[in-house]
Amino acid sequence: MKNILILGGGFGGLVTAENLVKELGDEVQITLVSPQRTFTFYPALVRLAFRQLDLEEVTFDLEKKLNELNVRFIEGEVLHLKPSLHRVQIAGKEFNGDLSYDYLVIAMGRRLATEKMYGFFDHAHHLLGVSAAQKFGKAVDAFSEGDIVVGLSPDAYLPVPVCETAFTLATRFRDEIADEKISITAVFPETIDKAFGGAELSKELTAAFEKHNISVKEEFSLRMISKNEIRSKDDETISFDLLMLLPPFRGQARLSENRITDELNFVNVDQHMRVEGMNNAYAVGDIVSFEGPKLAHIAIGHATIAAENLALEIRGEEPTAVYYHEIASIIDQGGADSIYLHYGMWDASVYRLKTGTMWSLVKRVHDKLWRKKHKTA
Structure with a gap:
């Protein structure tokens, strides 16, 4: 019986495990290693931050789910890949040592490189995690006057929650914005189109921002954060009283020793999702380059x-x-300015953009059904 080892329990790792069980059943032994026992549905964290969803609606027990699939679960951190031996060194509460494999799936996700942005830890919020989202939500609850800035750092490859946060804040503080007590600015390191992989949606998105009194600053390549001010590489500054910023993304530095990563430590793969430079290995999810x-x-x-x-x-x-x-994503404004985007990253002729209230409903229903389907076997 072949042993398949999956490193990571996010979307990529979980769906790989589910599909392998469906395809191969008892023909293989599957083990999944993750540092967390809980699966987090990241697309819903904006709604968690604003108390539109409860914690149990955005998380579920990963170990229980995998047990139902007859997939072995190990809580632990990956220390080293040893491809010549077909082993991975793991450090965990209940297991410390090497795990052998016949086939490997690397699904270790991206790392939030907050250390790459001076002042981030002291002055910025983010919402890429349950605790971080809840902390930002509490800061919003306590906010009553001043300038709010939401944005992307350079190398932060996730524009959707920035847009959705800006729209939700605009709805939350509609009266205060009208009274000029609160302002909201959305900041992007390049153009909006580049933030979405080259898809041409800046016209529609900028119009929606303007309609909801959200200022937009494109090509603001953030360099540092100080108290109440962000500064770009061109020494432009924007003042803030509340800042929600997605930090730079990086891959996993420990994989660089295997010479399978790019300069940001994301894993190089071919068109079949096989790791370049490593036999019997695949990579999926945010770790891919x-x-x-x-x-x-x-x-x-x-x-x-x-x-x-x-x-x-x-x-x-x-x-x-x-x-x-390809990209298939919905920016949930909460109403008529919600945007659906389908765009071929490798084929720009594949392009579809639609707007309307129905897309907000579609996203919320889709997310709810996905969580329900994957929560139990």
């Missing part, structure tokens, strides 16, 4: 292709499934 935003939808696409090809390999066949890099 593909250009553009890092979205849950994309991680699920990686996982689907990787699982299909891995199953073919185990059955003695050549991988044939090819990954197609």
